[in-house]
Amino acid sequence: MSNPPSNTLPELNRLHVAIQEVQEEIDRGPRLLKARHNVTLGKQEDLESQKLKLKQLRLAADQKSLQLKTNEAKIVDLKGKLNQAASNREFDIFKGQIEADKVANSVLEDEILEALEKIDGVQVDIKKLEAEVVAAQADESKFSAEVDRKRGGLDEKLKALQAELLVVENDIPPEILPAYRRLVQAHGAGALAAVENATCTSCYVRLTSQNAVSILSGTIMFCRTCGRLLFAKPEEA
Ligand SMILES: [Zn+2]
CATH class of the missing domain: 1.10.287.1490 (Helix Hairpins)
Structure with missing residues (x-):
């Protein structure tokens, strides 16, 4: 699976939240x-x-x-x-x-x-x-x-x-686009979830450390518990 530019998922999340607001x-x-x-x-x-x-x-x-x-x-x-x-x-x-x-x-x-x-x-x-x-x-x-x-x-x-x-959205790999659309349809601004301290911030279930590391390296992954599209929370500027 090809990885999108590293800021794609945080940006998607930011935009969905802003649009909802x-x-x-x-x-x-x-x-x-x-x-x-x-x-x-x-x-x-x-x-x-x-x-x-x-x-x-x-x-x-x-x-x-x-x-x-x-x-x-x-x-x-x-x-x-x-x-x-x-x-x-x-x-x-x-x-x-x-x-x-x-x-x-x-x-x-x-x-x-x-x-x-x-x-x-x-x-x-x-x-x-x-x-x-x-x-x-x-x-x-x-x-x-x-x-x-x-x-x-x-x-x-x-x-x-x-x-x-x-x-x-043009940067979303085509193979995950249908899943992404379904998540947006179902959860709106909550389609994506940041990972903080190796934990999904949507369902608060802890990821395996291996998955947490993968997320940090930019691998596309969905939460196994709540299904959200996970992204590593970018460093606070
Ligand atoms: Zn979750």
Whole structure:
């Protein structure tokens, strides 16, 4: 088996890792943007439900006010009848009805007051939520612009790395190319594993010393345990 230039495998590894990092950064943008969008949507839903609540409270308060007015008119009418009562019995009946309506109105007045207080509270919530929706939308569009701004540079970087990878892949001996492709397919950036202290850094299984020496001399070898394409970790510069 012909050996590739000594830096081929470390370079392949470096490029695969770099490509994965750039790809992850590209993918992260839309994901974070979606999370921000969901925050906005949540606030908008809260706002809509508070607006609906306000509408219902106002309707209920209006109905009670209308009933109060109707009862008040009824009392005025009953008072007229009371003054013209033809008998004591009639007088007592009108008087009793007036008392009953007054009690009902007093309850209605309390209920109307309570409803108006609730309306005030909901209006405060709505104002707060409206401000929060505006803030969430502003945050979202600011973040979106930031993602777009970075995206161009990341795409360029990815293209450059992929072009570089193609060049280095030309140095892979043809007989191991299919195995290399399968590893990249299966493990992406983890297709290759550095050997450190005679140990595979992917599965942490120790190599025989003979194999470790072979790796150091540039022999192409796959880990017997995890199948990764092994390379000697280059000396730190
Ligand atoms: Zn291994």
